[in-house]
Amino acid sequence: MRLYGLTGGIASGKSTVSRMLRELGAQVLDADAFARQVVEPGTPGLAAVAARFPNVLTPEGRLDRVKLGARVFGDATERAALNAIIHPLVGQAFLERVQELAAQGVERVVYDVPLLIENGLQGGMDGVILIWVPRPLQKARLMARDGLDDAAAEARLAAQLPLDEKRPHATWIVDNSGDLASTRAQVERVWQAVLARG
Structure with missing residues:
Protein backbone atom coordinates (compact mmCIF):
# COMPACT_ATOMS: atom_id res chain seq x y z
CA MET A 1 0.00 0.00 0.00
CA VAL A 28 -8.86 9.59 2.83
CA LEU A 29 -8.12 9.09 6.51
CA ASP A 30 -8.51 12.15 8.72
CA ALA A 31 -6.11 12.66 11.64
CA ASP A 32 -8.58 15.09 13.24
CA ALA A 33 -11.25 12.37 13.23
CA PHE A 34 -8.83 9.99 14.95
CA ALA A 35 -7.96 12.75 17.44
CA ARG A 36 -11.65 13.09 18.34
CA GLN A 37 -12.08 9.31 18.53
CA VAL A 38 -9.21 8.80 21.01
CA VAL A 39 -10.73 11.26 23.53
CA GLU A 40 -14.30 9.99 23.46
CA PRO A 41 -15.83 9.42 26.94
CA GLY A 42 -14.50 6.27 28.54
CA THR A 43 -11.22 6.20 26.58
CA PRO A 44 -7.76 6.16 28.17
CA GLY A 45 -7.00 9.23 26.03
CA LEU A 46 -9.72 11.32 27.64
CA ALA A 47 -8.67 10.17 31.11
CA ALA A 48 -5.06 11.22 30.39
CA VAL A 49 -6.10 14.63 29.02
CA ALA A 50 -8.43 15.27 31.98
CA ALA A 51 -5.66 14.35 34.45
CA ARG A 52 -3.11 16.67 32.81
CA PHE A 53 -5.57 19.51 32.09
CA PRO A 54 -8.08 19.82 34.97
CA ASN A 55 -11.45 21.45 34.29
CA VAL A 56 -11.58 20.74 30.53
CA LEU A 57 -14.55 18.36 30.67
CA THR A 58 -18.18 19.33 30.16
CA PRO A 59 -20.73 18.43 32.84
CA GLU A 60 -21.59 15.41 30.65
CA GLY A 61 -18.00 14.18 30.80
CA ARG A 62 -17.00 15.10 27.25
CA LEU A 63 -13.93 17.11 26.27
CA ASP A 64 -14.61 20.86 26.15
CA ARG A 65 -12.53 21.71 23.09
CA VAL A 66 -12.99 25.46 23.48
CA LYS A 67 -11.62 25.42 27.04
CA LEU A 68 -8.76 23.13 26.10
CA GLY A 69 -7.96 25.22 23.01
CA ALA A 70 -7.80 28.39 25.09
CA ARG A 71 -5.18 26.72 27.30
CA VAL A 72 -2.95 25.26 24.61
CA PHE A 73 -3.02 27.65 21.64
CA GLY A 74 -1.07 30.42 23.33
CA ASP A 75 1.28 28.19 25.33
CA ALA A 76 3.84 26.00 23.56
CA THR A 77 4.56 23.95 26.71
CA GLU A 78 0.90 23.12 27.26
CA ARG A 79 0.46 22.33 23.56
CA ALA A 80 3.45 19.98 23.67
CA ALA A 81 1.99 18.23 26.73
CA LEU A 82 -1.31 17.71 24.93
CA ASN A 83 0.41 16.47 21.77
CA ALA A 84 2.47 13.99 23.82
CA ILE A 85 -0.80 12.40 24.96
CA ILE A 86 -2.78 12.59 21.72
CA HIS A 87 -0.28 11.94 18.92
CA PRO A 88 0.76 8.38 19.90
CA LEU A 89 -2.93 7.42 20.25
CA VAL A 90 -3.75 8.94 16.86
CA GLY A 91 -0.77 7.15 15.29
CA GLN A 92 -1.97 3.82 16.68
CA ALA A 93 -5.55 4.37 15.45
CA PHE A 94 -4.18 5.29 12.01
CA LEU A 95 -2.01 2.17 11.78
CA GLU A 96 -4.91 -0.08 12.78
CA ARG A 97 -7.15 1.46 10.10
CA VAL A 98 -4.42 1.20 7.44
CA GLN A 99 -3.99 -2.49 8.26
CA GLU A 100 -7.75 -3.02 7.89
CA LEU A 101 -7.77 -1.24 4.51
CA ALA A 102 -4.70 -3.16 3.30
CA ALA A 103 -6.45 -6.41 4.19
CA GLN A 104 -9.40 -5.23 2.04
CA GLY A 105 -7.06 -4.68 -0.91
CA VAL A 106 -6.96 -0.88 -0.84
Whole structure:
Protein backbone atom coordinates (compact mmCIF):
# COMPACT_ATOMS: atom_id res chain seq x y z
CA MET A 1 0.00 0.00 0.00
CA ARG A 2 1.13 3.53 -0.78
CA LEU A 3 0.57 6.33 1.73
CA TYR A 4 0.22 9.96 0.71
CA GLY A 5 0.17 12.86 3.14
CA LEU A 6 -2.29 15.73 2.75
CA THR A 7 -1.43 18.82 4.75
CA GLY A 8 -1.78 22.58 4.83
CA GLY A 9 -2.44 25.05 7.57
CA ILE A 10 -5.39 26.33 9.51
CA ALA A 11 -7.93 27.93 7.12
CA SER A 12 -5.92 26.95 4.03
CA GLY A 13 -8.74 24.83 2.58
CA LYS A 14 -7.57 21.35 3.48
CA SER A 15 -11.12 20.13 4.19
CA THR A 16 -12.22 21.32 0.75
CA VAL A 17 -9.36 19.48 -0.96
CA SER A 18 -9.95 16.39 1.16
CA ARG A 19 -13.58 16.34 0.02
CA MET A 20 -12.53 16.75 -3.62
CA LEU A 21 -10.10 13.82 -3.31
CA ARG A 22 -12.87 11.65 -1.83
CA GLU A 23 -15.11 12.60 -4.76
CA LEU A 24 -12.34 11.40 -7.11
CA GLY A 25 -12.29 8.04 -5.35
CA ALA A 26 -9.46 8.52 -2.87
CA GLN A 27 -9.52 6.69 0.45
CA VAL A 28 -8.86 9.59 2.83
CA LEU A 29 -8.12 9.09 6.51
CA ASP A 30 -8.51 12.15 8.72
CA ALA A 31 -6.11 12.66 11.64
CA ASP A 32 -8.58 15.09 13.24
CA ALA A 33 -11.25 12.37 13.23
CA PHE A 34 -8.83 9.99 14.95
CA ALA A 35 -7.96 12.75 17.44
CA ARG A 36 -11.65 13.09 18.34
CA GLN A 37 -12.08 9.31 18.53
CA VAL A 38 -9.21 8.80 21.01
CA VAL A 39 -10.73 11.26 23.53
CA GLU A 40 -14.30 9.99 23.46
CA PRO A 41 -15.83 9.42 26.94
CA GLY A 42 -14.50 6.27 28.54
CA THR A 43 -11.22 6.20 26.58
CA PRO A 44 -7.76 6.16 28.17
CA GLY A 45 -7.00 9.23 26.03
CA LEU A 46 -9.72 11.32 27.64
CA ALA A 47 -8.67 10.17 31.11
CA ALA A 48 -5.06 11.22 30.39
CA VAL A 49 -6.10 14.63 29.02
CA ALA A 50 -8.43 15.27 31.98
CA ALA A 51 -5.66 14.35 34.45
CA ARG A 52 -3.11 16.67 32.81
CA PHE A 53 -5.57 19.51 32.09
CA PRO A 54 -8.08 19.82 34.97
CA ASN A 55 -11.45 21.45 34.29
CA VAL A 56 -11.58 20.74 30.53
CA LEU A 57 -14.55 18.36 30.67
CA THR A 58 -18.18 19.33 30.16
CA PRO A 59 -20.73 18.43 32.84
CA GLU A 60 -21.59 15.41 30.65
CA GLY A 61 -18.00 14.18 30.80
CA ARG A 62 -17.00 15.10 27.25
CA LEU A 63 -13.93 17.11 26.27
CA ASP A 64 -14.61 20.86 26.15
CA ARG A 65 -12.53 21.71 23.09
CA VAL A 66 -12.99 25.46 23.48
CA LYS A 67 -11.62 25.42 27.04
CA LEU A 68 -8.76 23.13 26.10
CA GLY A 69 -7.96 25.22 23.01
CA ALA A 70 -7.80 28.39 25.09
CA ARG A 71 -5.18 26.72 27.30
CA VAL A 72 -2.95 25.26 24.61
CA PHE A 73 -3.02 27.65 21.64
CA GLY A 74 -1.07 30.42 23.33
CA ASP A 75 1.28 28.19 25.33
CA ALA A 76 3.84 26.00 23.56
CA THR A 77 4.56 23.95 26.71
CA GLU A 78 0.90 23.12 27.26
CA ARG A 79 0.46 22.33 23.56
CA ALA A 80 3.45 19.98 23.67
CA ALA A 81 1.99 18.23 26.73
CA LEU A 82 -1.31 17.71 24.93
CA ASN A 83 0.41 16.47 21.77
CA ALA A 84 2.47 13.99 23.82
CA ILE A 85 -0.80 12.40 24.96
CA ILE A 86 -2.78 12.59 21.72
CA HIS A 87 -0.28 11.94 18.92
CA PRO A 88 0.76 8.38 19.90
CA LEU A 89 -2.93 7.42 20.25
CA VAL A 90 -3.75 8.94 16.86
CA GLY A 91 -0.77 7.15 15.29
CA GLN A 92 -1.97 3.82 16.68
CA ALA A 93 -5.55 4.37 15.45
CA PHE A 94 -4.18 5.29 12.01
CA LEU A 95 -2.01 2.17 11.78
CA GLU A 96 -4.91 -0.08 12.78
CA ARG A 97 -7.15 1.46 10.10
CA VAL A 98 -4.42 1.20 7.44
CA GLN A 99 -3.99 -2.49 8.26
CA GLU A 100 -7.75 -3.02 7.89
CA LEU A 101 -7.77 -1.24 4.51
CA ALA A 102 -4.70 -3.16 3.30
CA ALA A 103 -6.45 -6.41 4.19
CA GLN A 104 -9.40 -5.23 2.04
CA GLY A 105 -7.06 -4.68 -0.91
CA VAL A 106 -6.96 -0.88 -0.84
CA GLU A 107 -3.84 0.18 -2.76
CA ARG A 108 -3.38 3.79 -1.67
CA VAL A 109 -4.43 5.94 1.25
CA VAL A 110 -4.34 9.72 1.65
CA TYR A 111 -3.65 10.73 5.26
CA ASP A 112 -5.05 14.18 6.04
CA VAL A 113 -2.82 15.59 8.83
CA PRO A 114 -2.66 19.30 9.75
CA LEU A 115 0.73 18.91 11.49
CA LEU A 116 2.22 16.30 9.14
CA ILE A 117 5.49 18.19 8.63
CA GLU A 118 5.70 19.61 12.17
CA ASN A 119 5.56 16.02 13.46
CA GLY A 120 8.07 14.71 10.91
CA LEU A 121 5.61 12.26 9.33
CA GLN A 122 6.44 13.20 5.74
CA GLY A 123 9.36 10.75 5.67
CA GLY A 124 6.97 7.82 5.95
CA MET A 125 4.85 8.97 3.01
CA ASP A 126 5.16 8.11 -0.68
CA GLY A 127 4.32 11.73 -1.47
CA VAL A 128 2.98 14.89 0.18
CA ILE A 129 0.20 17.16 -1.09
CA LEU A 130 0.39 20.67 0.38
CA ILE A 131 -2.56 23.05 0.31
CA TRP A 132 -1.10 26.55 0.09
CA VAL A 133 -2.51 30.07 0.31
CA PRO A 134 -0.71 33.39 0.92
CA ARG A 135 -0.49 34.15 4.64
CA PRO A 136 -2.61 37.35 4.54
CA LEU A 137 -5.43 35.41 2.86
CA GLN A 138 -5.04 32.53 5.33
CA LYS A 139 -5.35 34.95 8.25
CA ALA A 140 -8.36 36.74 6.74
CA ARG A 141 -10.14 33.42 6.14
CA LEU A 142 -9.36 32.25 9.67
CA MET A 143 -10.69 35.44 11.24
CA ALA A 144 -13.86 35.29 9.14
CA ARG A 145 -14.42 31.56 9.66
CA ASP A 146 -13.87 31.44 13.42
CA GLY A 147 -14.86 34.99 14.38
CA LEU A 148 -11.39 35.68 15.76
CA ASP A 149 -9.74 39.00 16.40
CA ASP A 150 -6.27 39.75 15.06
CA ALA A 151 -4.38 38.55 18.16
CA ALA A 152 -6.29 35.26 18.41
CA ALA A 153 -5.76 34.57 14.70
CA GLU A 154 -2.03 35.29 15.03
CA ALA A 155 -1.77 32.91 18.02
CA ARG A 156 -3.33 30.08 16.02
CA LEU A 157 -1.15 30.75 12.99
CA ALA A 158 1.95 30.86 15.21
CA ALA A 159 1.11 27.37 16.53
CA GLN A 160 1.83 25.91 13.07
CA LEU A 161 4.79 26.02 10.74
CA PRO A 162 4.16 28.72 8.09
CA LEU A 163 2.90 27.31 4.79
CA ASP A 164 5.91 28.76 2.94
CA GLU A 165 8.21 26.68 5.17
CA LYS A 166 6.23 23.54 4.34
CA ARG A 167 6.68 23.96 0.59
CA PRO A 168 10.13 22.26 0.37
CA HIS A 169 8.61 19.08 1.84
CA ALA A 170 5.78 18.90 -0.69
CA THR A 171 5.63 16.61 -3.70
CA TRP A 172 2.63 18.53 -5.04
CA ILE A 173 1.31 21.99 -4.15
CA VAL A 174 -2.33 23.00 -4.56
CA ASP A 175 -2.70 26.79 -4.61
CA ASN A 176 -6.09 27.38 -3.00
CA SER A 177 -6.07 31.16 -3.28
CA GLY A 178 -8.31 31.22 -6.36
CA ASP A 179 -11.82 29.95 -6.99
CA LEU A 180 -13.09 26.40 -6.41
CA ALA A 181 -12.83 25.50 -10.09
CA SER A 182 -9.13 26.35 -10.09
CA THR A 183 -8.55 24.31 -6.94
CA ARG A 184 -10.52 21.35 -8.32
CA ALA A 185 -8.50 21.35 -11.54
CA GLN A 186 -5.26 21.22 -9.53
CA VAL A 187 -6.59 18.45 -7.28
CA GLU A 188 -7.60 16.39 -10.31
CA ARG A 189 -4.07 16.74 -11.74
CA VAL A 190 -2.51 15.70 -8.42
CA TRP A 191 -4.80 12.67 -8.12
CA GLN A 192 -3.93 11.58 -11.66
CA ALA A 193 -0.24 11.87 -10.74
CA VAL A 194 -0.85 9.75 -7.63
CA LEU A 195 -2.67 7.10 -9.68
CA ALA A 196 0.13 7.11 -12.25
CA ARG A 197 2.56 6.05 -9.53
CA GLY A 198 0.80 2.69 -9.36
